[in-house]
Amino acid sequence: MFDISLVRHLPKDTKIPFLKVRLVAMVLSVLAIIASIFLFTTKNLNYGLDFKGGTVWEFHLDESPTDADLGAIRDLGPGLGLGELAIQTIGQSDKDKVQAIRLSVSKQPALEGDENDDKAQQVALKSIQNAVVELYPEVAKTENTLSVQVLGTKVSGELKKKGIEAVIAALLMVLIYIWFRFEWQFGLGAVAALTHDVILTIGVFSFTALEFNLSIVAAILTIVGYSLNDTVVVYDRIRENLRKFKKKPLEQVLDMSINDTLSRTILTSLTTMLALLALYIWGGPGLNGFAFAMIWGVFVGTYSSIFVAAPILLLLGVNRKGPQK
Amino acid sequence: MLHFSRWKITLILGAIMLGLLFALPNVLSEKAREALPGFLPSQTLNLGLDLQGGAHLLLEVDLKDGVEKTLKSELAGMRAALREDRVSATLRIRDEAIFVTYKNAADAEKGVPIMRKQSVAVDANALGGGGKTLVIEKLSDLRYKVTVSKANIEYLSNRTIEQSIQVLRKRIDPSGTTEMTLAKEGAERILLQVPGAKNVDELKSVIDKTAKLGFHQVAVTDDVVLRLCVEDDQCPLGKVAYPQKNGGGYMMVFDREIVTGADLKSSSEGLHPQNNYPIVNFVYNARGARKFCDFTSKHVGEPFAVVLDGEIITAPNINGAICGGRGFIEGSFTMESAKELSLLLNAGALPAKLNIAEERTVGPELGADSINAGKVASMLGLVGVAIFMWLSYGLRFGTFANIALATNIVLIAGALSLLGATLTLPGIAGIILTIGMAVDANVLIFERIREETQNGRGPINAIDTGYRLSLAPILDANITTLIAALTLYFVGSGPIRGFAVTLSIGIVMSVFTAVVVARLMTATWLRHARPKKLPI
Numbered sequence: 001m002f003d004i005s006l007v008r009h010l011p012k013d014t015k016i017p018f019l020k021v022r023l024v025a026m027v028l029s030v031l032a033i034i035a036s037i038f039l040f041t042t043k044n045l046n047y048g049l050d051f052k053g054g055t056v057w058e059f060h061l062d063e064s065p066t067d068a069d070l071g072a073i074r075d076l077g078p079g080l081g082l083g084e085l086a087i088q089t090i091g092q093s094d095k096d097k098v099q100a101i102r103l104s105v106s107k108q109p110a111l112e113g114d115e116n117d118d119k120a121q122q123v124a125l126k127s128i129q130n131a132v133v134e135l136y137p138e139v140a141k142t143e144n145t146l147s148v149q150v151l152g153t154k155v156s157g158e159l160k161k162k163g164i165e166a167v168i169a170a171l172l173m174v175l176i177y178i179w180f181r182f183e184w185q186f187g188l189g190a191v192a193a194l195t196h197d198v199i200l201t202i203g204v205f206s207f208t209a210l211e212f213n214l215s216i217v218a219a220i221l222t223i224v225g226y227s228l229n230d231t232v233v234v235y236d237r238i239r240e241n242l243r244k245f246k247k248k249p250l251e252q253v254l255d256m257s258i259n260d261t262l263s264r265t266i267l268t269s270l271t272t273m274l275a276l277l278a279l280y281i282w283g284g285p286g287l288n289g290f291a292f293a294m295i296w297g298v299f300v301g302t303y304s305s306i307f308v309a310a311p312i313l314l315l316l317g318v319n320r321k322g323p324q325k
Numbered sequence: 326m327l328h329f330s331r332w333k334i335t336l337i338l339g340a341i342m343l344g345l346l347f348a349l350p351n352v353l354s355e356k357a358r359e360a361l362p363g364f365l366p367s368q369t370l371n372l373g374l375d376l377q378g379g380a381h382l383l384l385e386v387d388l389k390d391g392v393e394k395t396l397k398s399e400l401a402g403m404r405a406a407l408r409e410d411r412v413s414a415t416l417r418i419r420d421e422a423i424f425v426t427y428k429n430a431a432d433a434e435k436g437v438p439i440m441r442k443q444s445v446a447v448d449a450n451a452l453g454g455g456g457k458t459l460v461i462e463k464l465s466d467l468r469y470k471v472t473v474s475k476a477n478i479e480y481l482s483n484r485t486i487e488q489s490i491q492v493l494r495k496r497i498d499p500s501g502t503t504e505m506t507l508a509k510e511g512a513e514r515i516l517l518q519v520p521g522a523k524n525v526d527e528l529k530s531v532i533d534k535t536a537k538l539g540f541h542q543v544a545v546t547d548d549v550v551l552r553l554c555v556e557d558d559q560c561p562l563g564k565v566a567y568p569q570k571n572g573g574g575y576m577m578v579f580d581r582e583i584v585t586g587a588d589l590k591s592s593s594e595g596l597h598p599q600n601n602y603p604i605v606n607f608v609y610n611a612r613g614a615r616k617f618c619d620f621t622s623k624h625v626g627e628p629f630a631v632v633l634d635g636e637i638i639t640a641p642n643i644n645g646a647i648c649g650g651r652g653f654i655e656g657s658f659t660m661e662s663a664k665e666l667s668l669l670l671n672a673g674a675l676p677a678k679l680n681i682a683e684e685r686t687v688g689p690e691l692g693a694d695s696i697n698a699g700k701v702a703s704m705l706g707l708v709g710v711a712i713f714m715w716l717s718y719g720l721r722f723g724t725f726a727n728i729a730l731a732t733n734i735v736l737i738a739g740a741l742s743l744l745g746a747t748l749t750l751p752g753i754a755g756i757i758l759t760i761g762m763a764v765d766a767n768v769l770i771f772e773r774i775r776e777e778t779q780n781g782r783g784p785i786n787a788i789d790t791g792y793r794l795s796l797a798p799i800l801d802a803n804i805t806t807l808i809a810a811l812t813l814y815f816v817g818s819g820p821i822r823g824f825a826v827t828l829s830i831g832i833v834m835s836v837f838t839a840v841v842v843a844r845l846m847t848a849t850w851l852r853h854a855r856p857k858k859l860p861i
Contacts (some may be wrong), residue, residue: 005719005861007771012779058691089444117387118680122529125684142524146691149686155383159818166816170809177805215751218821222758222828225806229762232805233769236798251814264772267717268765271710275761278706284698286375287754294758 003124008265014259017307019314020252025307031198036203043206048213049149051163053117054107055157056124056191058090058146060100062138065089065226071135073103074243076131082108082124092283100146103128107153118152125150163217169196169223182235184259189312190231193304197227198299215290225298230265230305237261238313250318254310269302327789327848337845340837341732344739350671351738367743373749375820376574376696379520379690380528385401385488386513387678391422391481392473398470399423399459404441412436423471424464433467440469447480488676490515495530495672514682525686532679536633536669538589539582543628543640567630569637570752571657575639578630580840583620585782587676588613592670594663597655603663604653607670614650622646630657633666685819699753706757707734714764718771721860725846729838735761736834737827746830749823759831766803766839775861784859785851792844800835 049056061069070087077085086104108124110117125148133140151159171191173285179187201220205212237257245253280291329337350358350369358367374381400416400423407414413428414434425440427433438506456476464470473481486509494507497519506518544564554560555575566575590694592607609617620629621643630640631654638656658666711730715723737756741748774791782790807829816827 004716005722007717007775007861033526115389116680118682122681122684143687143688146543146688148684148686148861149787150681152682155683162816162818168813169816170812173808173812174805177808181801213493214818214821215754215824218751218813218817218824221809225809225828226762228809229765229802232802233798236801240794260776262774263775264765264768267768267772268762271713271768272758272761274709274713275706275757278702278709279757281702282698282705283702283754283757284758286695286750287698287702290751290754 007267010263013253014262016262017255018144018257018258019120019255019311022307022311022314024135025218029304029308032203033196033199036199036206039206043209045202045206047213048211049104049151049156049159050214051160051212052107053121053151053153055105055121056147056149057103057105057128058100058148059103059132059139060098060142060146061096061136061144061152061308064099065101070101072135072317073101073132074126076135077105080124080127080131082106082128087127091189103132104171107156116154118154121150121152138154144208159214159260162298163214166217167224171198174224178232178235182239185313186235186239189309190228190235191279192312193231193309194224194227196224196301197297197306201297204296205293207247210289210292210296213289215287216293219293222294223301225292226298227301227304230268230301231309233264234258234305234310235262237309242286242318246320250314250320258292259305265302265306269279269298272298327785327792327844327851329845331785332580334359334845337424337841341736341842344736345614345858347739348735351742353510355623360377368501368745370718370738370741371745371747372692372696372822373747373752373820374518374520374685374692375687375750376692376748376753377520378687378692379518380525381685381819382517382528382532382681382798383510383681383683384517384532385491385681385682386404386482386485387680388478388482388485389421390677391485392478393418395473395477395481396421396423399473403440403471404523406439406443407436410435410439421472425469425471427467429611432763437461437469440471444474445472447476450850462689479512485676486513488513488678492673492675493517493532496669497528499672515679521689523524525684529610530665532681534669535636535675535678536586536672537674538586539632540584541578541580541630541632542620542624543630544577544579551575551577564787567632567635567637569640575583576630576640578637579631582632583629584609584617586670587673588616589670592667594658594660594667595653597653602655603658603660604655605658605663605670606653607651607665607667609650610651611650614648617652618646620646622648629836695750695753699750699757703753703757703760708758710760710764714717714767719860721850722771723844724846725850726764726839728846729767729843730760730763732842733831733834733838736838737830740830740834741827744826746826747823749820751820752823752827755824755827755831759828761834762806763831763835763838766795766799766835767843769799769802770839770843771861774859778859784856787859788847792840792847796840799840803832803836 013146054166069091074085074087077083082105084106086106088102090100105124105128108117108120111120111123115118129139138144171194174194175187178190194260198220201223234257237260238254241253241260243256276291276295276298279287280295283291328838344465347366350361350367353361358369361367372405385647395849396418402426403423404416412432414432414436415426417424420681425436427436429657440461444457444461447456457474457487458477460472460474462470462472475535475722490507490509497503497507498505507515508516510516517532543663550561551566554564556567560566560577563580564577566577568575588609590608590610591612592605595604595606596602597604625643626644628640628642631638639654712725714726714730717723733758737759770791773795774787776782777787777790810825810832813830
């Protein structure tokens with residue numbers, strides 16, 4: 001009765017020559033990295049409020065807004081001296097619910113006599129809120145406001161700096177740990193794979209112009225963790241096999257180790273994907289970007305631990321003669 | 326790897342029971358929680374503001390004000406000290422510094438030591454004095470520049486923030502019953518979090534007002550002098566001009582207050598005894614009563630101005646000496662604005678202006694939506710992963726992995742409740758992610774067992790070897806993920822920290838449940854069933 005175990009039908013003892021295609025993989029990875037960097041430098045990222053500053057106000061009218069409503073609200077911006085307003089409706093999964101409006105006011109320059117622009121943002125929020133309430137009195141009800149977020153240059157600049165610091169700090173700490181646990185070639189290989197993942201994730205956000213905010217930084221750090229998890233499992237097996245098969249050429253040992261851990265790599269990617277898909281589909285709009293970044297990250301993280309982290313060891317060589325404990 | 330001593334089993338089961346116990350209050354209704362006997366934990370998960378709704382405001386203290394005020398009082402002190410010793414010098418404040426110009430060399434020689442004496446230890450109680458209050462620079466033989474020292478600014482900023490926090494607490498929560506966070510954040514900010522805040526505008530207006538109240542003597546002047554003062558900022562010494570609240574233009578008053586808000590004991594809103602307009606009543610403290618009594622008895626028939634935050638509310642005539650220690654302000658109030666002003670006066674004036682550097686407000690509706698979405702996503706993710714594990718490893722080993730997974734979730738909830746950690750929206754993402762990643766350790770182990778079986782080992786041997794050889798990669802893999810999560814915790818801010826917390830706890834618990842709890846189940850099953858062949 002315990003016969004449904006599907007893993008038994010997985011091909012046993014696979015011998016896929018992963019390292020054979022290492023050149024193709026390398027070209028692919030390098031191209032993707034160049035494309036990502038190119039996109040990032042030319043198109044940059046669609047920074048969200050966290051890093052850009054400004055005002056985002058989410059509210060709803062008593063009825064779902066029509067195009068005329070949206071137009072009327074959008075037209076308020078120039079009259080108030082706030083510049084162009086970005087406006088969109090937020091889809092509610094629940095059909096009975098009134099669609100909400102997400103209104104973004106770009107960051108306003110500092111008021112005269114002020115040292116920073118914090119106050120200018122608050123003034124902008126107040127003026128747009130008053131103007132909208134004048135058109136639609138029901139918006140004055142507190143329960144019609146879903147959320148308000150206001151950030152000036154100072155705080156958003158700090159968040160950006162902190163985010164970059166976090167990613168770099170995490171990469172460094174991980175490098176040190178791997179160095180400590182393995183040899184330096186492994187540490188370098190792991191960090192190369194991680195950097196690859198981070199750059200490609202930034203690239204995909206630049207390409208899709210999806211909003212890049214604090215939770216995406218969290219996703220990137222988690223991708224670092226996940227990709228590393230994968231890489232370490234492969235590395236661990238490489239280390240084990242290097243001791244077991246002292247005479248085998250390095251390329252064969254690497255291939256063998258990847259194949260040994262392949263079923264685990266696939267299964268874990270699948271379970272993580274399952275959870276992330278649930279998050280992406282049902283987790284609500286607040287977690288959409290995060291889930292998307294993670295799904296992409298699981299994909300590139302799995303790829304990089306096989307096609308980046310392992311081949312780099314071949315490139316750098318591994319010390320097989322030293323004292324092996 | 327497969328032998329568990331009795332005390333070890335007790336310990337493992339005990340840990341799980343403890344986790345269950347701490348997680349339990351989260352699924353009970355409030356009523357059932359209250360009915361729990363006192364020795365049982367009744368604490369539930371704290372929901373972050375993004376989930377329960379509320380206002381999050383990061384306030385920045387405008388120190389420029391404080392520095393200016395300090396310079397003004399230093400200038401007054403210095404001028405008095407120099408005058409006392411008959412040193413002639415002109416003192417002027419410009420660009421956040423006092424510029425002192427002596428008349429001649431003899432004055433400078435006499436004056437510089439007097440000037441230096443004004444710079445005292447910032448904090449008399451601090452070890453080594455904590456630095457001097459002023460920095461004196463020599464610009465030329467006769468010109469000197471005096472600035473407020475860094476140590477003094479730091480001291481000033483600390484004191485300002487502490488006072489601001491006290492005042493804000495009294496203003497927002499006069500009864501002391503609201504649940505809120507009001508704390509210093511970093512060097513120059515105040516974090517204010519009010520869960521479930523209904524009206525953020527009200528909150529903001531309370532923060533916005535410094536509520537600096539002063540009664541000033543009105544200065545007699547003419548239009549030319551007044552215009553020079555208002556338009557060109559060239560006021561006669563010791564006088565300033567303020568606009569009147571109800572139009573009526575500017576009015577010149579003496580800069581020094583007769584009494585200030587600090588001289589009031591209490592205030593309350595009320596109605597004017599004759600015309601029934603809303604007014605603000607107040608009671609002076611002893612010092613304030615005496616000062617006001619002295620002043621009014623000397624200036625009968627003259628007007629005085631009531632100035633609030635740089636605006637003249639009213640300027641009544643003094644009809645006779647007011648010595649009763651009581652009074653009221655009238656100034657076309659509504660009942661609400663009278664109530665607000667009396668509340669502000671009771672809480673005291675803010676020592677400096679506060680700017681809102683960051684605002685994040687979430688309405689309760691959005692928070693509830695987020696919780697529901699999170700619940701649905703985590704349930705479906707959990708079910709998906711569980712079915713996947715059953716399909717992959719069969720009922721026997723799939724169940725082991727799934728029980729480990731369920732235990733993991735319970736332990737996360739228990740740990741979060743125990744730590745009093747705050748569950749945020751990203752925190753929910755962390756839990757869902759953990760659901761997907763937690764089975765990894767079990768997958769690693771099961772795959773290793775399968776491999777060892779293929780290599781010709783018997784069931785017991787294969788399982789034992791599988792667990793033994795999987796330990797290193799499991800630890801390495803999870804410690805590195807933990808490093809990333811902890812980095813996020815220490816560098817991240819706000820809700821992102823919530824993500825780091827759930828992810829970190831999830832990682833630790835997943836290792837425990839996979840390596841210890843699932844192993845215990847496997848070992849127990851092996852001992853009883855003694856299978857000839859493993860069902861994976």
